[in-house]
Amino acid sequence: MAKNENLGFDSLLIHGGMGVDPMGSATVPIYQTSTFAFENVDEGAKCFAGESNGFIYTRIGNPTISALEKQVAILENGYGGIATASGMGAVSSIYMAFLQSGDHIVSTDAVYGPSRVIMETYFKRFGVESTYLNTADLNAIKAAIKPNTKMLYLETPTNPTMALTDIKAASEIAHQHNLVVVVDNTFCSPYLQRPLDLGADVVFHSMTKFLNGHADIVAGIIVTKTQELYKIVRPAMVNMGCNMDPHQAYMVLRGIKTxxxxxxxxxxxxxxxxxxxxxxxxxxxxxxxxxxxxxxxxxxxxxxxxxxxxxxxxxxxxxxxxxxxxxxxxxxxxxxxxxxxxxxxxxxxxxxxxxxxxxxxxxxxxxxxxxxxxxxxxxxxxxxxxxxxxxxxx
Ligand SMILES: Cc1ncc(COP(=O)(O)O)c(C=O)c1O
Missing domain, CATH: 3.90.1150.10 (Aspartate Aminotransferase, domain 1)
Incomplete structure (x- = not known):
């Protein structure tokens, strides 16, 4: 999926998501369509079977959105990007993808409010337990991990207290217990911090913030480190309908360049x-x-x-x-x-x-x-x- 092109970060901001457009467009065009026509039934069947890269339906994938997903995956040095309608769409998709009744998560206490609220209300209702603590304290993380813990969810710096968690050290602890490590990188963007390079498995953003940067769009994105994780998260996002709109993707692609x-x-x-x-x-x-x-x-x-x-x-x-x-x-x-x-x-x-x-x-x-x-x-x-x-x- 995302290939690590041998360019500097600033060059990737300009060129990372660009493919070669048949019409020579200097920017990624907006494919404002809900659905895509197949050449014939066999071609349609191949798309559904995953044997062709053709597009099917915008909730599942769209060329403008794909360009953005490729762009951010390259910037985060991950396998693939999964764009969402909002940052909270990213949080919900991640929780849905990895957690089930009886599971437990350990998370930073001062996370963005709704990330905690949806866990402590809806996911609690579905039988997911959570422990919120100061993840700057690595011993506290160790002590909170239980046999049913599945995820370590970090936000660093925290919103709004600006406390930091050592992503590398926390990931090492989490991986000793086979937890998936998720980092909300909204406050930094990949320009300032690359959690996957530090050991995290999944990174996400409210792109409403620095990545878009112009206070005119609400958007989110998830980047997984591996193909295996991508295959877990992508269907959760698609099936729950947390997808982005092509125009939104165009706006973020534009904002990201600067x-x-x-x-x-x-x-x-x-x-x-x-x-x-x-x-x-x-x-x-x-x-x-x-x-x-x-x-x-x-x-x-x-x-x-x-x-x-x-x-x-x-x-x-x-x-x-x-x-x-x-x-x-x-x-x-x-x-x-x-x-x-x-x-x-x-x-x-x-x-x-x-x-x-x-x-x-x-x-x-x-x-x-x-x-x-x-x-x-x-x-x-x-x-x-x-x-x-x-x-x-x-
Ligand atoms: C750190 C952080 N994570 C997630 C979100 C949620 O993003 P959105 O508002 O795009 O749904 C926000 C929004 O303020 C945020 O600040």
């Missing part, structure tokens, strides 16, 4: 914003993997190509002060999501993580005063000036 230059700029801005916040007298603490004060600064240096563009912080005065800040920013949008060209600010306890119980939030260090900041690619002076005027109102 991934590295967008992240370079956002990350440069984020470093300056984190420095500014850390020195500000009204700020209680800042979590950013690029700061030496981050408890896992060394792991970030080892595991990630750069610290990324996500910052979390808390003000002295907690939630009350945070509300004044969030209600007074003018350049940053008060909005959920992340990883776009625009700077966003949000309050996880009342927004993205509001469906978790207050107790589970506190155990996962998602305090009521925590503010999440996704740094965009605007002029950094403007981002800091905006924070400055809003902080002055507290």
């Amino acid at each position: 991934l590295s230059i967008r992240i370079d700029r956002a990350q440069e801005n984020a470093m300056k914003v984190a420095d500014y916040l850390e020195k500000h007298p009204k700020v209680e603490w800042v979590k950013y993997p690029g700061l030496k004060s981050h408890p896992q600064y060394e792991l970030a240096q080892k595991q990630m190509k750069g610290p990324g563009a996500m910052i979390s912080f808390e003000l002295k005065g907690g939630l009350k002060a945070g509300k004044v800040l969030m209600d007074n920013v003018k350049l940053a949008l008060l909005a959920v999501s992340l990883g776009g060209v625009e700077t966003l600010i949000q309050h996880p306890a009342s927004m993205t993580h509001s469906k978790m119980t207050p107790d589970a939030r506190l155990k996962a260090n998602i305090t009521d005063g925590l503010v999440r900041f996704s740094v965009g690619i605007e002029n950094v002076e403007d981002i800091i000036a905006d924070l400055d005027q809003a902080l002055a109102k507290i």
Whole structure:
């Protein structure tokens, strides 16, 4: 499937998903069709039997979507990509593909809220048990693994607490117990972190975020390390109808081309914003993997190509002060999501993580005063000036 073309990462962003288009199109065309006509009955039968690469029906596969799947599989250094309608479509497909009644999963506590909510509601209803813990603590992972544990599900850095898990070490532990290791790589993108190279089996993204990067599409993708895993996940996605639309795929293919230059700029801005916040007298603490004060600064240096563009912080005065800040920013949008060209600010306890119980939030260090900041690619002076005027109102 995905072949590792001998090009640098930036070149792969431009050329990785491209085949040769018969009409000479410089971009991947949008095959906006639900179904594909067969030459004859035998040809149709071959497609259904998997003896031909022909397309059948867009829920099963489509040339525009395939180009994107190939592109991201190459970037993640995996076997094959499986595009989904959303990041949550990717999470659901992964859970469905690997888990059954009586199984147990071990997962990072501060994961994206709905990834945990669907496990603790729907999958629990189907008899899947889960343990959520701080996966930065490798001993805690070891202690939580039971005979019926099937999956280690990691998010690193965590959303929104910016804690890191050592993917290599955690994967080694998990593989001693034959677990499948899944990593949500949304916060990094393959530009900053490649979980499959570090030992994970399955990586996925909300492509709504950095991979698309322009806050105009909701999309997801799964990449498996091996063909065997691909054959487990792909039918789960197809049969549950979590597929992407061809136009969505076109939009992400377009956004992906500038991934590295967008992240370079956002990350440069984020470093300056984190420095500014850390020195500000009204700020209680800042979590950013690029700061030496981050408890896992060394792991970030080892595991990630750069610290990324996500910052979390808390003000002295907690939630009350945070509300004044969030209600007074003018350049940053008060909005959920992340990883776009625009700077966003949000309050996880009342927004993205509001469906978790207050107790589970506190155990996962998602305090009521925590503010999440996704740094965009605007002029950094403007981002800091905006924070400055809003902080002055507290
Ligand atoms: C880390 C992470 N994983 C998964 C998701 C879910 O993705 P989507 O909103 O595209 O369904 C999100 C969305 O915010 C996220 O931040």
